[in-house]
Amino acid sequence: GAVVSQHPSWVICKSGTSVKIECRSLDFQATTMFWYRQFPKQSLMLMATSNEGSKATYEQGVEKDKFLINHASLTLSTLTVTSAHPEDSSFYICSAKELYNEQFFGPGTRLTVL
């Protein structure tokens, strides 16, 4: 089956710094990637949808200047949390799909902001 990887799997950073999370489709071309956020014991909330080569579409309430998403190639999307604060600590999960095929989820990245 299709494989989606995320790097890093966990990261700890100081408040005010920026953190970049990578999402890669390993064996298919991901025309669309989704970024989700999951707080402890809660469901996944869609943050944004990115199509290769175009700007990401952010869900209501998600600050696009804080959560920068780049989908520069068909196998890579990055999420950069800028000026991270403790409230940004969360589990970030990406998913990827090829054209009209189903989504495949990455293993997630645990972000802890001190």
Next chain:
Amino acid sequence: AQSVTQLGSHVSVSEGALVLLRCNYSSSVPPYLFWYVQYPNQGLQLLLKYTSAATLVKGINGFEAEFKKSETSFHLTKPSAHMSDAAEYFCAVSDVPGNQFYFGTGTSLTVIP
């Protein structure tokens, strides 16, 4: 608009007992429905999916779900619970498989030895 409701945020069953996790959906178009399992600090693993074919869908690890349009339900079942089934389970709906997912709030399954 689409949404799913998972009744019961926590379900406990004895090892060997029937597992029943409930999911009801709302969709203005024929839905595609999914069940995922999540173990602590891990991503989502697809258990099974309904994509307008057979209404009884069999998935991995002995799970199955039945799509009932009249009840707008897609409940997940397993005849006999194993300790390894203890995890968080999410139901999700989409208008087409590759489009945005709408997740339920999740059900935490505990298996009692």
